[in-house]
Amino acid sequence: MKKVILSGIFALCSIGIFAQTNTNNLPSTAQDYIQQNFSSANVKEVKENSKWQIWEDEKFEVILSNGLELDLxxxxxxxxxxxxxxxxxxxxxxxxxxxxxxxxxxxxxQVIGWEKQKKEQEIELADGTELEFDGEANFRKID
Structure with missing residues (x-):
């Protein structure tokens, strides 16, 4: 019984260690961007994607307390x-x-979504309208 209790305590402690919301592993560019634009929200989680996932552009995923998710x-x-x-x-x-x-x-x-790809950017408005821009942010069309 003692082993079960100790195992449970160890498991809870290890969860706390690995599920940290520390932004220190983010590049300073990302830390500055988050501080400047989302200072009213807390960082809930930072995920770092592994390097073997070469098909994904995103390296970091930051989840904020206000429900926004940032990919960097x-x-x-x-x-x-x-x-x-x-x-x-x-x-x-x-x-x-x-x-x-x-x-x-x-x-x-009200904007509820934004994505930047190599040659285009897309905006999603709260009313469902989607706007498409080129890589330099020149308007292209309503999608």
Missing amino acids: DENGNIIEIESQNDTVIPMSALPSKIVSYIEENYTDA
């Missing part, structure tokens, strides 16, 4: 922001050219 490349550059519960993404977290387009054409719109 190996240099700490943001490549995707996804809302798990329709949490609005702060405009400060988006490229300024895209923000200007949204403010001019979609007054009071």
